[in-house]
Amino acid sequence: xxxxxxxxxxxxxxxxxxxxxxxxxxxxxxxxxxxxxxxxxxxxxxxxxxxxxxxxxxxxxxxxxxxxxxxxxxxxxxxxxxxxxxxxxxxxxxxxxxxx
Amino acid sequence: xxxxxxxxxxxxxxxxxxxxxxxxxxxxxxxxxxxxxxxxxxxxxxxxxxxxxxxxxxxxxxxxxxxxxxxxxxxxxxxxxxxxxxxxxxxxxxxxxxxxxxxxxxxxxxxxxxxxxxxxxxxxxxxxxxxxxxxxxxxxxxxxxxxxxxxxxxxxxxxxxxxxxxxxxxxxxxxxxxxxxxxxxxxxxxxxxxxxxxxxxxxxxxxxxxxxxxxxxxxxxxxxxxxxxxxxxxxxxxxxxxxxxxxxxxxxxxxxxxxxxxxxxxxxxxxxxxxxxxxxxxxxxxxxxxxxxxxxxxxxxxxxxxxxxxxxxxxxxxxxxxxxxxxxxxxxxxxxxxxxxxxxxxxxxxxxxxxxxxxxxxxxxxxxxxxxxxxxxxxxxxxxxxxxxxxxxxxxxxxxxxxxxxxxxxxxxxxxxxxxxxxxxxxxxxxxxxxxxxxxxxxxxxxxxxxxxxxxxxxxxxxxxxxxxxxxxxxxxxxxxxxxxxxxxxxxxxxxxxxxxxxxxxxxxxxxxxxxxxxxxxxxxxxxxxxxxxxxxxxxxxxxxxxxxxxxxxxxxxxxxxxxxxxxxxxxxxxxxxxxxxxxxxxxxxxxxxxxxxxxxxxxxxxxxxxxxxxxxxxxxxxxxxxxxxxxxxxxxxxxxxxxxxxxxxxxxxxxxxxxxxxxxxxxxxxxxxxxxxxxxxxxxxxxxxxxxxxxxxxxxxxxxxxxxxxxxxxxxxxxxxxxxxxxxxxxxxxxxxxxxxxxxxxxxxxxxxxxxxxxxxxxxxxxxxxxxxxxxxxxxxxxxxxxxxxxxxxxxxxxxxxx
Numbered sequence: 001x002x003x004x005x006x007x008x009x010x011x012x013x014x015x016x017x018x019x020x021x022x023x024x025x026x027x028x029x030x031x032x033x034x035x036x037x038x039x040x041x042x043x044x045x046x047x048x049x050x051x052x053x054x055x056x057x058x059x060x061x062x063x064x065x066x067x068x069x070x071x072x073x074x075x076x077x078x079x080x081x082x083x084x085x086x087x088x089x090x091x092x093x094x095x096x097x098x099x100x
Numbered sequence: 101x102x103x104x105x106x107x108x109x110x111x112x113x114x115x116x117x118x119x120x121x122x123x124x125x126x127x128x129x130x131x132x133x134x135x136x137x138x139x140x141x142x143x144x145x146x147x148x149x150x151x152x153x154x155x156x157x158x159x160x161x162x163x164x165x166x167x168x169x170x171x172x173x174x175x176x177x178x179x180x181x182x183x184x185x186x187x188x189x190x191x192x193x194x195x196x197x198x199x200x201x202x203x204x205x206x207x208x209x210x211x212x213x214x215x216x217x218x219x220x221x222x223x224x225x226x227x228x229x230x231x232x233x234x235x236x237x238x239x240x241x242x243x244x245x246x247x248x249x250x251x252x253x254x255x256x257x258x259x260x261x262x263x264x265x266x267x268x269x270x271x272x273x274x275x276x277x278x279x280x281x282x283x284x285x286x287x288x289x290x291x292x293x294x295x296x297x298x299x300x301x302x303x304x305x306x307x308x309x310x311x312x313x314x315x316x317x318x319x320x321x322x323x324x325x326x327x328x329x330x331x332x333x334x335x336x337x338x339x340x341x342x343x344x345x346x347x348x349x350x351x352x353x354x355x356x357x358x359x360x361x362x363x364x365x366x367x368x369x370x371x372x373x374x375x376x377x378x379x380x381x382x383x384x385x386x387x388x389x390x391x392x393x394x395x396x397x398x399x400x401x402x403x404x405x406x407x408x409x410x411x412x413x414x415x416x417x418x419x420x421x422x423x424x425x426x427x428x429x430x431x432x433x434x435x436x437x438x439x440x441x442x443x444x445x446x447x448x449x450x451x452x453x454x455x456x457x458x459x460x461x462x463x464x465x466x467x468x469x470x471x472x473x474x475x476x477x478x479x480x481x482x483x484x485x486x487x488x489x490x491x492x493x494x495x496x497x498x499x500x501x502x503x504x505x506x507x508x509x510x511x512x513x514x515x516x517x518x519x520x521x522x523x524x525x526x527x528x529x530x531x532x533x534x535x536x537x538x539x540x541x542x543x544x545x546x547x548x549x550x551x552x553x554x555x556x557x558x559x560x561x562x563x564x565x566x567x568x569x570x571x572x573x574x575x576x577x578x579x580x581x582x583x584x585x586x587x588x589x590x591x592x593x594x595x596x597x598x599x600x601x602x603x604x605x606x607x608x609x610x611x612x613x614x615x616x617x618x619x620x621x622x623x624x625x626x627x628x629x630x631x632x633x634x635x636x637x638x639x640x641x642x643x644x645x646x647x648x649x650x651x652x653x654x655x656x657x658x659x660x661x662x663x664x665x666x667x668x669x670x671x672x673x674x675x676x677x678x679x680x681x682x683x684x685x686x687x688x689x690x691x692x693x694x695x696x697x698x699x700x701x702x703x704x705x706x707x708x709x710x711x712x713x714x715x716x717x718x719x720x721x722x723x724x725x726x727x728x729x730x731x732x733x734x735x736x737x738x739x740x741x742x743x744x745x746x747x748x749x750x751x752x753x754x755x756x757x758x759x760x761x762x763x764x765x766x767x768x769x770x771x772x773x774x775x776x777x778x779x780x781x782x783x784x785x786x787x788x789x790x791x792x793x794x795x796x797x798x799x800x801x802x803x804x805x806x807x808x809x810x811x812x813x814x815x816x817x818x819x820x821x822x823x824x825x826x827x828x829x830x831x832x833x834x835x836x837x838x839x840x841x842x843x844x845x846x847x848x849x850x851x852x853x854x855x856x857x858x859x860x861x862x863x864x865x866x867x868x869x870x871x872x873x874x875x876x877x878x879x880x881x882x883x884x885x886x887x888x889x890x891x892x893x894x895x896x897x898x899x900x901x902x903x904x
Contacts, residue, residue: 003395006392012395052460053460053464053496053499056460056461056464057464057468060425060461060464060465060468061429061464061468062399063399063401063402063403063429063433064399065374065377065399065400065403065404066377066381066396066399066400067372068365068368068369068372068376068377069329071365071377071380071381071388071396072329072331072334072362072365072366072369073329074388074392075358075361075362075365075384075387075388076329076333076334076337076362078325078352078353078354079352079353079354079355080353081295081296081350081351081352081353082349082350082353083262083264083350084261084262084292084347084350084351085262085350086258086262088343088346088347088350089258089262089347090231090232091343092318092321092343092344092346092347093228093231093315093318094228094231094232095341095343095344096315096317096318096321096344097196097225097228097314097315097317097318098165098196099165099317
């Protein structure tokens with residue numbers, strides 16, 4: 001499971017306003033009628049950290065061990081794509097062809 | 101040394117054996133066997149066998165990527181047969197084995213032997229060789245062939261792609277005709293163009309590439325970069341070679357550390373302990389991101405405190421506050437709340453050193469302990485819950501939830517003085533908060549401070565104009581004040597109060613209470629009734645009812661027409677049947693008036709119970725429950741006065757759910773007689789109904805668990821089992837809770853410190869935790885102290901205990 005901060009894509013030291021903005025963005029991305037499960041996850045995350053005392057509470061008492069699946073999901077998240085060079089592209093294409 | 105005896109060539113192999121090798125897929129052995137057989141005799145059957153063995157072995161080697169060997173075997177077979185079985189495969193093997201000119205020659209000379217599809221397929225394969233810049237192939241193919249002409253466009257598209265010029269790339273790709281040998285390649289490149297921002301489209305492009313296409317493997321590799329997480333995906337990624345990893349790294353924007361972390365995670369998937377997870381995060385912190393790794397490791401420490409050292413070596417030395425916070429959370433997870441409390445206390449003390457910026461943190465820690473105590477340690481909560489909540493308000497005095505919790509705690513624990521006081525404090529602090537106003541209003545009503553209740557209700561109605569409870573309390577407060585005035589004979593003022601109360605009734609939802617009160621006021625003012633002192637016995641009540649003759653009744657009605665009219669209207673609005681009757685009884689009782697004098701005036705004696713309909717039972721139950729909530733204490737008597745009507749309704753067959761609600765209500769009022777009667781009656785219709793069995797027995801033993809006979813206890817156990825089986829958890833729990841009273845209801849059955857005073861338990865738990873933390877090195881002074889305490893309590897300490 002991701003942390004509420006990760007779900008909303010905000011840093012730990014964020015503000016109420018930024019959290020609200022991130023939440024609204026996310027629910028536009030996952031409207032409840034189209035993606036109810038994801039919407040619920042976003043909603044729960046928002047409810048957990050929407051105010052400063054709630055964030056402080058989360059930081060003080062949160063002790064949920066991240067599951068191995070969480071770790072896997074986190075590590076599989078995309079970064080900023082690199083430039084694909086001709087060399088890598090061609091070599092990989094030919095390698096896959098020879099393996100087929 | 102003796103010479104080896106010469107064995108005849110075919111002595112070790114039989115045709116059956118050769119055929120068996122072939123059937124079992126042992127192609128090498130089959131080849132050898134047929135060769136040996138053919139040396140003895142050139143039989144067609146054995147030649148065919150050898151040809152088959154060559155072909156199948158060639159296929160099997162090609163599947164393992166041994167294309168050169170496959171080519172040789174196919175050619176061996178071609179020497180034995182004229183047909184060109186797997187010819188297109190053979191050309192494919194030639195291509196991938198690097199024998200390009202042989203492949204091109206064959207294609208030129210034998211195109212007639214190949215189907216159109218096979219030919220196209222081989223063209224696609226040659227097309228791939230163009231990407232390699234294979235001069236042998238490029239020069240061998242006619243410059244007019246689509247393979248060459250289209251490649252020129254593809255090359256331009258690729259240049260644009262490498263330069264990140266998506267639009268130009270797409271324009272070139274659109275020039276490639278549908279039947280081009282580069283069709284599948286176009287799909288690949290289109291997918292790569294959109295993969296960063298539209299994974300669904302990328303997925304659609306890639307899925308259009310057929311599984312038989314030479315580009316299928318490449319498409320599968322690209323698909324891995326957009327596949328959602330699964331263990332299978334992790335396994336596939338972990339098995340990629342370096343080249344494939346580099347390719348995926350580019351598409352996903354990963355660095356080289358990412359695959360190291362993926363492999364570590366994959367390895368731990370079936371053995372994920374807290375320790376493993378901590379180590380994976382620490383060893384791959386670059387891949388996870390230092391902030392994420394540190395944050396996640398911090399969350400692991402309470403359940404794996406041995407990781408603290410590794411954490412500190414990797415990230416930073418933990419502050420004293422954090423160390424104690426981790427220990428507190430650690431013991432909380434183990435439900436060792438006394439020890440957790442000790443660590444939280446240290447945390448609070450640390451924070452108090454710089455109180456102002458840490459006020460909220462302190463308050464949150466104190467409130468957190470309350471939550472934990474409520475969740476796990478009911479026996480501790482009595483002492484600490486109010487203490488922690490009150491203290492937390494010193495640090496954060498505006499927390500609504502905290503006030504509500506505190507007020508509720510005092511209310512639930514019947515500590516009336518603190519309940520009323522804290523409701524007052526809360527409303528002073530948060531005078532416009534509707535929830536606070538609501539509890540303050542309830543508290544004021546409970547302490548019969550009706551003026552205050554009215555004040556809060558009016559404020560609440562300003563904040564929340566449709567709040568029904570506020571309306572009810574405002575109305576009830578005016579009525580209560582009217583009752584006070586009636587006691588001193590201030591009838592006009594009381595009348596005014598009732599008029600004010602009427603303003604809080606909704607025109608469409610009149611309860612009849614106002615009219616009943618107004619009627620009673622008139623009768624009191626006219627001297628027909630007066631409040632009685634003490635209780636009127638049931639016998640006297642019956643006598644009073646019987647003592648009024650019909651002539652007297654008529655006279656009275658004629659003398660007080662307005663009062664009678666008001667009472668009758670009130671009863672009608674209240675529901676006429678049992679509801680009206682009940683309201684009348686309660687209203688009379690509130691003013692200590694004798695109901696029996698009023699009854700005959702407004703109630704047609706014979707038909708009263710018949711007017712009551714079954715649905716009213718549920719409303720009556722709700723009404724009684726609402727009165728219980730308001731703290732009215734004469735409800736047992738009020739119900740007692742209506743028992744005949746209630747019994748008639750029950751006898752006229754009540755729906756099961758309504759009967760169960762009624763039984764539950766009787767249990768709440770501790771009206772054991774009626775409870776037993778209703779349950780017994782219900783059991784006639786719903787035999788063996790677990791809840792009814794319970795209510796019947798509960799009524800018989802008058803709610804005293806110690807009066808249960810063995811037979812009754814057995815019946816209750818059976819009923820609980822039956823309820824469980826029927827999925828009626830509520831009844832099962834209700835029975836269990838009752839029966840458990842017999843066994844004392846131990847919360848911590850394995851608690852070794854059972855029956856010891858709390859302070860000793862607290863101290864002992866802390867000492868045990870200290871011993872664990874210091875691996876047995878306990879402060880001798882402390883040990884002696886606790887031993888002394890135990891001895892004072894009369895607990896015998898064995899001689900083997902050190903420091904004794």
